[in-house]
Amino acid sequence: MAASWLVLLALCLLLPLLLLGGWKRWRRRRAARHVVSVVLGDVGRSPRMQYHALSLAMHGFSVTLLGFCNSKPHDELLQNNRIQIVGLTELQSLAVGPRVFQYGVKVVFQAMYLLWKLMWREPGDYIFLQNPPGLPSIAVCWFVGCLCGSKLVIDWHNYGYSIMGLVHGPNHPLVLLAKWYERFFGRLSHLNLCVTNAMREDLAENWRIRAVTVYDKPASFFKETPLNMQHRLFMKLGGMHSPFRARLEPEDPATERSAFTERYAGSGLVTRLRERPALLVSSTSWTEDEDFSILLAALEKFEQLILDGHNLPSLVCVITGKGPLREYYSRLIQQKCFQHIQVCTPWLEAEDYPLLLGSADLGVCLHTSSSGLDLPMKVVDMFGCCLPVCAVNFKCLHELVKHEENGLVFEDSEELAAQLQMLFSNFPDPAGKLNQFRKNLRESEQLRWDESWVQTVLPLIMDT
Numbered sequence: 304m305a306a307s308w309l310v311l312l313a314l315c316l317l318l319p320l321l322l323l324g325g326w327k328r329w330r331r332r333r334a335a336r337h338v339v340s341v342v343l344g345d346v347g348r349s350p351r352m353q354y355h356a357l358s359l360a361m362h363g364f365s366v367t368l369l370g371f372c373n374s375k376p377h378d379e380l381l382q383n384n385r386i387q388i389v390g391l392t393e394l395q396s397l398a399v400g401p402r403v404f405q406y407g408v409k410v411v412f413q414a415m416y417l418l419w420k421l422m423w424r425e426p427g428d429y430i431f432l433q434n435p436p437g438l439p440s441i442a443v444c445w446f447v448g449c450l451c452g453s454k455l456v457i458d459w460h461n462y463g464y465s466i467m468g469l470v471h472g473p474n475h476p477l478v479l480l481a482k483w484y485e486r487f488f489g490r491l492s493h494l495n496l497c498v499t500n501a502m503r504e505d506l507a508e509n510w511r512i513r514a515v516t517v518y519d520k521p522a523s524f525f526k527e528t529p530l531n532m533q534h535r536l537f538m539k540l541g542g543m544h545s546p547f548r549a550r551l552e553p554e555d556p557a558t559e560r561s562a563f564t565e566r567y568a569g570s571g572l573v574t575r576l577r578e579r580p581a582l583l584v585s586s587t588s589w590t591e592d593e594d595f596s597i598l599l600a601a602l603e604k605f606e607q608l609i610l611d612g613h614n615l616p617s618l619v620c621v622i623t624g625k626g627p628l629r630e631y632y633s634r635l636i637q638q639k640c641f642q643h644i645q646v647c648t649p650w651l652e653a654e655d656y657p658l659l660l661g662s663a664d665l666g667v668c669l670h671t672s673s674s675g676l677d678l679p680m681k682v683v684d685m686f687g688c689c690l691p692v693c694a695v696n697f698k699c700l701h702e703l704v705k706h707e708e709n710g711l712v713f714e715d716s717e718e719l720a721a722q723l724q725m726l727f728s729n730f731p732d733p734a735g736k737l738n739q740f741r742k743n744l745r746e747s748e749q750l751r752w753d754e755s756w757v758q759t760v761l762p763l764i765m766d767t
Contacts, residue, residue, distance in 0.1 A: 339427040339453065340368045343417070343440045346388060347374030347653060348588070348625070350680060351458065352433050354522055358756040359431075360385035367424050369417075374625070377524075377653045391420060403477065414439035418447065426451035429764060434489070435463030438481055441488040454493035456764075459502060459514060465673035469591040486510050494763055501699035502676040517759045518702075519680045520752040521687025528661030528688070530564065534573045536658045537561035546619045546645035562619060563662075580617040580645075581730050583723075584663040584690070586656070586681045589626025593669040597695065598622075599635060600716035602644050605723050609643045616730040617643040621659065623651050661688040665726060665737065666710075667719070668694040678703045682710075686749060691740035693722050709744050 338359050342349045346368060353376055356366045365385050372390040380386055394412055417440060421430075430444045430453045441457065448455045464482035471478050489495070489506075495514035497503050506512040528536070538561055541547035549560040557568030563579045566572070587593050602620065609615050622632075629648065636646050651659060660666070670679035675698035682703055685692050692710035694700060706712045711726075713719045726737045 336363055337365045337367070337425060337427040338429045338431055339421065339424060340366055340431040341417075341421075341440055341444055342368075342370040342433040343391070343413070343436045344371060344433070345373040346370035347372070347376045349433060350377075350522075350684075351460065351519060352431070353377055353380050354752045354756070355431055355458070355760075356380060356386050357383065357522075358753050358760070361753065362757075362761060367427065369420060369424075374650075375653055377522075379524075389420065389424065392416070406477065410439050414443050417443045421447045427453050429454050429456050429493075431456045431458065433458050433460060434485070435461055435466055437463045437485055437488075441485070441492075445488055445491050448493075455491070456494040456496065457489060457492045458517075459489075459495060459497040459506065461498075461672065461677040462674045466590075466592070469673050496760065498677050499699050499702050501702070502674075505674075505676055515759060515763065518755065519678065519683040520750055520755045521684050522752050525657045525684045525687030526661055526689075528658045530575070531566075531573045532658060533662040534559070534561060534564040534566050536655060536662060537563055539655075540649070540659075544647045544649055546621070546647050575731075580619045581665070581727050582663045583618055583620045583665050583667060584659060584685075585620070585622045585667040585669065586684075587622060587624040587626065587669070589624055589628040589632065591628070592671050592673045594671070594695075595622070595632050595669055596635070597669055597716045597719060598667055599632075599639065601719040601723060602641070602646070603639070604716065604720035606641055606644055608720075608724055613724065614729055615724065615727050618645070618727075620644060620646045621663075622646065622648045623656065623659070624648075625650055657684070657688065660685055660690055663688075663690055664730075665723075666690045666692040668692055671695060671697045672699075675699065686744055686747075687751075689741050689744040691726075691737055691744065693719060693726075695719075709740055709747070 340352055340356050342352045346353065349370065352368070352370070356368050357380060359366050360383050367387050367389060369389045369391055371393050372388065376388070394409055394416065421443065430448055432440055432444045432455065434441060434457050445455050447453065462485060464478050464485055467481050468475070468478045489510060489512055495506065495512050496517045497506060497514040498517070498519060500516050503514045503516045506514045537547050538559060541561055547562050549562055553560045553565060555568065559566040559568070563582065564573055564575055585598065587595070602618070605615065605618065633648055636648070666682070666685040668679050668682050670681070678699065679694070682692050682694060686709060692704060694704045694710060694712055696712045696714055700712060704710050704712055711722045713722055726735070729735065732738070
């Protein structure tokens with residue numbers, strides 16, 4: 304730990320020489336149709352920035368994508384010879400002094416480190432930056448853009464200060480400073496993209512920033528999963544997670560059975576089990592803006608309905624994701640004494656996540672948005688797989704979830720439990736509301752990410 308901080312200190316002392324060397328490198332190697340994309344987070348958990356990189360590459364740009372490499376990105380990204388991923392090292396907080404001091408030191412070192420990494424990369428016509436996290440990356444990317452003539456494009460997913468406010472409170476000095484920083488440096492960008500019309504209006508009214516709404520759209524690999532691929536996925540996951548395993552072994556030992564499907568050895572035919580459980584899926588970053596106690600309370604009520612004799616199936620509830628509150632909620636889940644509900648919290652490979660969504664019966668979203676202005680990408684992905692969703696209500700959710708059309712909106716655990724009871728009554732019911740929602744999604748002819756990107760983003764960067 305001490306050695307890493309000494310290295311960073313040496314880096315700061317050598318910064319003038321690094322800047323000079325990097326500037327000379329820029330002067331020699333400026334290339335057309337090149338974009339530098341920056342996310343001060345895990346690339347594998349930043350799908351929108353991955354999609355930007357893929358769309359840019361598809362339309363003739365070379366892309367250098369800088370970010371943390373904690374989890375594997377999509378294979379499509381890794382196999383594209385126009386995209387180079389440059390790993391950033393995530394700096395740990397200095398365990399000395401007050402928390403404010405620790406945070407300040409970390410931000411300074413992150414700024415120096417990111418500046419160094421950008422200086423020694425081929426400069427681009429554009430720097431695409433995800434915000435949040437924008438501290439210190441907005442200022443650094445703006446400064447680098449000034450030096451090398453790159454245009455800064457900020458993709459506003461949310462406000463970083465509002466996420467900090469969930470932990471420290473909205474009036475904490477750090478939060479107020481972060482808000483000022485975000486507003487001040489955000490105005491210096493060349494182009495701004497955002498994820499909702501509500502955010503576009505807020506940026507214009509309160510921040511004097513003009514932005515273009517680029518809705519999240521599902522990539523082409525988010526689609527309904529064929530039954531044979533569902534079976535292979537369930538068998539694979541069953542090797543690691545017991546809820547996917549068969550409750551009873553088949554009479555024929557050559558028959559392959561999961562909790563939901565079975566495959567006959569002779570014909571290779573895959574069928575769904577008649578008494579299979581319903582598969583409910585949620586995904587999360589396990590952060591403060593998603594209250595999973597709502598789902599757990601609704602599951603307890605659902606369990607009681609089964610015990611009271613209602614015609615409801617058993618449930619397998621899969622909550623996938625990584626994040627700071629995962630251990631906290633895992634402990635809560637372990638304390639539950641469910642008889643008819645099984646809950647597991649796996650982290651799925653990038654290629655397995657779309658397959659799981661395309662195999663599920665219902666999605667649940669508990670994202671409430673720290674700012675009330677962003678939309679949950681998990682719901683976009685679920686809709687791409689024609690998976691109906693129950694989503695907790697917040698300010699701009701109506702821009703995505705249409706109540707009683709492609710899903711249901713709830714306010715609390717009582718309402719969610721009632722919706723689960725209604726949707727899973729007499730499961731699987733071909734004439735039920737769940738299948739009607741799925742049919743509506745199939746018929747909606749949703750735009751995919753690249754189709755939307757060509758209409759919204761490509762004209763902006765080609766015109767400028």
